[in-house]
Structure formats: C-alpha cells, structure tokens
Amino acid sequence: MLRTLLAGSVLAAALVAGSAQAARTTTVYAVPTTAQFMNHADDRLRGMATNPFNLKAEAVIVNANGKEKGNGPFPGDDILYSFKLYKSPKLDKPAGSAMFTCYYTFAKKATCDSYFELAGGVLLASGQVVFDGTRFVLSVTGGTDRYVGALGEVSATPAAKNAERLRLQLQGTTR
Secondary structure, three states, X not given: OHHHHHHHHHXXXXXXXXXXXXXXXXXXXXXXXXXXXXXXXXXHHHHHHOOOOOOOHHHOOEOOOOOEOOOOOOOOOEEEEEEEEEOOOOOOOEEEEEXXXXXXXXXXXXXXXXXXXXOXXXXXXXXXXXXXXXXXXXXXXXXXXXXXXXXXXEEEEEOOOOOEEEEEEEEOOOX
C-alpha cells in the first residue's frame, strides 16, 4: 500500500513538473493599425420603444431630443481593432498581426474576442476590457496548428511608441 501511494506521488510530481516545463511565456508588442467603431444608437432607441419591460428611454441614455446623453461607448456598440505585432519594444522585428472584436456591455466594459496570427498558427483569447483602461487580461482558449489545445492568458500593459506590451503565458500546446 505504501509503495502504491509513493509511486502515485512520484507520478503526480512528474506530471506537475512536466506541465510546468510545457508552460511558455512570450512577449510581443502590438501597434494599432485600424479601428472601426460601430454605433448602434438606432437599435438602442428602437429597443427602448418596443420592449416588454416598460423601460423609460429618458431614464437610460436618451435626452429630450431623442439623442444619446453622455459619452459612449454604450451597450450594443462594437469595435474592430487590428494590430501589427513586433518581437521587441523597438518595433523593428515583425511577429505577426492581431485582431480584436469588442462588444460593449454596461459601465463602458467590453467583451473582446482576439485572434493573434503568429509564426506557429493562430492563438485565440477572450475576456473583459474596460474602455479607456490601461491594462487588461484575456483568457487563452486555444488556437490552430501549434496552439491547438493552448490555455493561458494574455496580459496587456502600456509600452512606448503607442504600443501595448502583450505577455502571452501559454501551456498545453500540442506541438
């Protein structure tokens, strides 16, 4: 019995050590190339007028003239960003490209789906991003080619030259 427990403990330790060795951290620098904002004010106004909850439009985001009050983005708006990725903060060695599709919810937060096209394939990540925030973390949910089965996170922090420093911590890649 003790021998079986000991063997199981050694096997568990080996698996933990193996998974720690499989973890990889890569840093890339993202520079925005395009941004396309889609304002869906017309859909919001239509939804406030015909909904089953008797919502008072003027109490939400519409002034007396039927215009949105305050500054957006508002729930329902979405934005598409594209980025060039670089291997160093000098932004001199290309590393690929990225695309973010963000759908705004309440309190100026967005749910973003991102696609990182890198040398080994496409890496997929998603998560919440605060509008005008300086940092965010996305969950890696897989990818293609070398990133099939990848898990981990993408941490974003500001960098020089209008860039974002993206730290990709990955484990579970199959190739």
